[in-house]
Amino acid sequence: MNRRTFLQTTGLSTAAIATGLTSCISSSGNKAYMDRHFHISSGIHKIPKLRISMDRIVKETVGLRPFRASGPRLDCEMLGRKTIVHNYGHGGSGWSLSWGTGNIAREKAEATGEKRFAVLGCGTVGIATARLLQERGHEVTIYAKELPPHVTSFLATGTWSPAYRLCDPEKITPQLKADWEKACLFSFRTFQNLLGFNDIVSWVDEYVVRNDMPAANEMHGQLEIKGLLPERVLLSRKEHPFKASYVARMSGMMFNIPSYLHKQLNDFMLFGGKVKIREFKTLEDIDALEEKCVVNCTGLGAKFLFNDEELTPVSGQLSCLIPQPEVTYKLNTQGASVIARKDGIYLGGNGIVGNWDTTPSREQTEKVVTVLQELMQNMRG
Numbered sequence: 001m002n003r004r005t006f007l008q009t010t011g012l013s014t015a016a017i018a019t020g021l022t023s024c025i026s027s028s029g030n031k032a033y034m035d036r037h038f039h040i041s042s043g044i045h046k047i048p049k050l051r052i053s054m055d056r057i058v059k060e061t062v063g064l065r066p067f068r069a070s071g072p073r074l075d076c077e078m079l080g081r082k083t084i085v086h087n088y089g090h091g092g093s094g095w096s097l098s099w100g101t102g103n104i105a106r107e108k109a110e111a112t113g114e115k116r117f118a119v120l121g122c123g124t125v126g127i128a129t130a131r132l133l134q135e136r137g138h139e140v141t142i143y144a145k146e147l148p149p150h151v152t153s154f155l156a157t158g159t160w161s162p163a164y165r166l167c168d169p170e171k172i173t174p175q176l177k178a179d180w181e182k183a184c185l186f187s188f189r190t191f192q193n194l195l196g197f198n199d200i201v202s203w204v205d206e207y208v209v210r211n212d213m214p215a216a217n218e219m220h221g222q223l224e225i226k227g228l229l230p231e232r233v234l235l236s237r238k239e240h241p242f243k244a245s246y247v248a249r250m251s252g253m254m255f256n257i258p259s260y261l262h263k264q265l266n267d268f269m270l271f272g273g274k275v276k277i278r279e280f281k282t283l284e285d286i287d288a289l290e291e292k293c294v295v296n297c298t299g300l301g302a303k304f305l306f307n308d309e310e311l312t313p314v315s316g317q318l319s320c321l322i323p324q325p326e327v328t329y330k331l332n333t334q335g336a337s338v339i340a341r342k343d344g345i346y347l348g349g350n351g352i353v354g355n356w357d358t359t360p361s362r363e364q365t366e367k368v369v370t371v372l373q374e375l376m377q378n379m380r381g
């Protein structure tokens with residue numbers, strides 16, 4: 001074979017692979033073509049099915065959402081001559097609001113005139129706050145008892161849910177509403193700048209699948225910013241594969257938690273930040289720090305450290321399936337939710353108020369798996 005013939009032959013086969021021509025002319029290719037034809041003639045929009053069974057569950061976790069009925073604590077207090085800026089108690093919204101409340105805490109910390117800051121806590125809230133202080137050229141040290149993956153933030157679903165279990169809807173004040181709106185917009189914009197970094201943040205389709213119209217969100221009309229997200233679209237029977245009378249599709253944001261926290265913490269260190277493992281048992285321990293301004297991002301830990309009686313856990317169990325790269329959507333149905341992250345497909349999302357027990361329940365996993373198995377079995381296509 002001379003060079004010209006070789007190039008012609010390989011050129012042809014390369015082009016054939018790129019266009020999918022090879023599959024049309026092989027026997028398995030015929031099958032692929034027929035499947036596609038079937039898809040067109042059946043006229044339904046298909047989505048990949050979850051491979052769901054108990055033996056594919058590889059991890060079960062229970063995390064404790066730091067809930068305060070009156071919403072996150074964002075005020076300042078003096079501890080001797082030290083200023084403590086609080087930034088904790090975000091309930092089920094800590095991931096979503098991390099940059100936004102971090103920005104509010106930064107403004108309060110900078111108002112002290114200090115240039116060196118201590119940030120207590122190394123969850124998503126502490127890391128975001130520390131990065132924001134660094135952005136203004138300040139020297140920041142994070143002090144924490146535990147680092148990811150041993151923090152609540154690592155046990156979250158990781159979706160854009162800025163008002164979920166944030167507070168008691170009856171206790172929303174004009175101040176909370178104003179802080180929330182400011183934090184929500186700041187966070188939203190920050191997340192858009194994080195798109196494209198190895199998918200640490202991405203946009204996904206979310207399906208809401210019900211047999212009746214879902215009730216309005218508990219915060220409906222109170223904590224919401226109209227027009228921030230694309231509209232929810234009601235799908236006709238041909239536009240979805242589910243056996244259900246109400247199916248809607250929305251666009252949502254999700255955070256790939258392990259890679260996200262890894263990048264943010266690495267960035268913090270790259271910009272000269274220090275991380276020190278330290279447990280604070282009393283206020284005297286905090287008072288002993290060199291920094292004169294301390295930002296408190298200890299999540300549920302603030303309950304004991306600052307004697308915050310309002311702070312209470314709302315536990316949430318997640319059961320994780322082996323990742324399926326073709327499954328990239330989010331789904332919400334009666335009794336179960338699904339979010340397909342890079343590190344696994346997370347099922348669950350229950351909430352038990354006042355529960356401190358972090359032992360996963362097999363029964364809870366079975367309940368969620370059963371609901372989703374039935375949904376998948378009844379799915380067309």
Ligand SMILES: Cc1cc2nc3c(=O)[nH]c(=O)nc-3n(C[C@H](O)[C@H](O)[C@H](O)COP(=O)(O)OP(=O)(O)OC[C@H]3O[C@@H](n4cnc5c(N)ncnc54)[C@H](O)[C@@H]3O)c2cc1C
Binds near residue numbers: 066089154278349
């Ligand atoms: C199941 C589940 C699903 C969730 N899903 C979502 C979601 O989809 N979207 C969303 O926005 N939010 C979600 N959340 C909520 C979110 O995870 C929390 O609001 C958030 O993780 C709180 O972050 P944090 O940094 O304040 O606290 P943590 O992550 O708990 O970090 C606290 C830090 O403080 C340190 N610390 C505590 N006490 C002390 C002490 N005494 N001394 C020294 N260090 C101390 C800890 O070691 C840790 O480093 C979910 C939560 C759960 C449990």
